[in-house]
Amino acid sequence: MTDETGHYDVDGFLGGSSALTTTIRSEVRPVDGLDLLHLQCHFGLESLSFAREGARVTGVDFSPAAIEHARLLAAQAGIPATFVEADTQELPTSLDGQFDLVFASYGTLCWVASLDAWFQGAFRALRPNGKLILLEIHPLMLMTDSASPLVFGSVYLGGAAQVFQWEGTYAGGAASVSQPAVGYPHGVGEVVTAAARAGFVIEDLTEHLRDDKEHRPDVLVRDPDGWYRLSVAGQDLPVAYSLRATRAA
Numbered sequence: 001m002t003d004e005t006g007h008y009d010v011d012g013f014l015g016g017s018s019a020l021t022t023t024i025r026s027e028v029r030p031v032d033g034l035d036l037l038h039l040q041c042h043f044g045l046e047s048l049s050f051a052r053e054g055a056r057v058t059g060v061d062f063s064p065a066a067i068e069h070a071r072l073l074a075a076q077a078g079i080p081a082t083f084v085e086a087d088t089q090e091l092p093t094s095l096d097g098q099f100d101l102v103f104a105s106y107g108t109l110c111w112v113a114s115l116d117a118w119f120q121g122a123f124r125a126l127r128p129n130g131k132l133i134l135l136e137i138h139p140l141m142l143m144t145d146s147a148s149p150l151v152f153g154s155v156y157l158g159g160a161a162q163v164f165q166w167e168g169t170y171a172g173g174a175a176s177v178s179q180p181a182v183g184y185p186h187g188v189g190e191v192v193t194a195a196a197r198a199g200f201v202i203e204d205l206t207e208h209l210r211d212d213k214e215h216r217p218d219v220l221v222r223d224p225d226g227w228y229r230l231s232v233a234g235q236d237l238p239v240a241y242s243l244r245a246t247r248a249a
């Protein structure tokens with residue numbers, strides 16, 4: 001399996017390297033022995049990287065193609081993991097209370113209309129004292145079309161459906177594809193409020209001014225230290241945020 005965008009290093013993964021970035025590792029402690037639910041796992045590269053480090057992983061995505069590729073990749077890599085085709089706003093009740101850690105990263109909530117449904121599902125899936133770690137693209141970066149000059153292409157928050165033309169796919173192999181897509185802008189406050197409303201105890205919310213993955217090649221600049229930043233008028237703006245929350249006992 002190849003990835004023509006270069007966004008995903010599948011060959012490197014099959015050769016033994018991990019898809020877990022420095023930023024992900026700074027948020028997630030060792031997962032060995034944990035039951036881990038990966039929401040919107042796409043084709044499972046991060047899921048299988050966690051599984052390789054000893055987690056018992058279940059990945060969920062609503063794309064049949066993504067789930068099929070995840071299962072193929074697991075077989076190819078010889079890593080046991082379970083992949084479930086489901087909408088993260090309607091997680092199967094069979095997942096309830098099964099996990100120590102729910103993880104989701106980069107480009108998940110912007111596709112979800114109901115934050116309440118998403119966080120309620122994540123909450124139900126956890127055992128008492130289980131943790132949620134969400135590492136997301138910052139909505140400020142998502143709404144930015146150009147850093148210089150500064151141009152915004154959408155709104156910051158509110159959750160109203162935004163229809164836009166999607167050029168290519170982040171899955172690779174179809175760079176010439178152009179198709180309408182629907183996204184839902186959720187501000188950081190709305191995200192944290194939905195988590196609290198679902199019953200989570202919020203432990204930490206961190207906004208990151210740099211990332212080691214180039215989520216928006218059109219607006220991010222790679223600095224000499226190797227980190228990607230969104231710099232506007234000499235100031236670094238947040239490119240990602242991480243939310244750590246617990247389902248209390």
Ligand SMILES: C[S@@+](CC[C@H](N)C(=O)[O-])C[C@H]1O[C@@H](n2cnc3c(N)ncnc32)[C@H](O)[C@@H]1O
Nearest residue numbers: 040042061062063066086087088105106107111
């Ligand atoms: C940008 S990818 C997630 C990135 C992932 N962390 C990775 O590195 O591959 C977004 C994924 O969300 C999935 N998705 C979008 N909306 C969903 C929903 N409501 N339920 C389940 N999966 C969804 C898409 O199919 C896609 O695989």
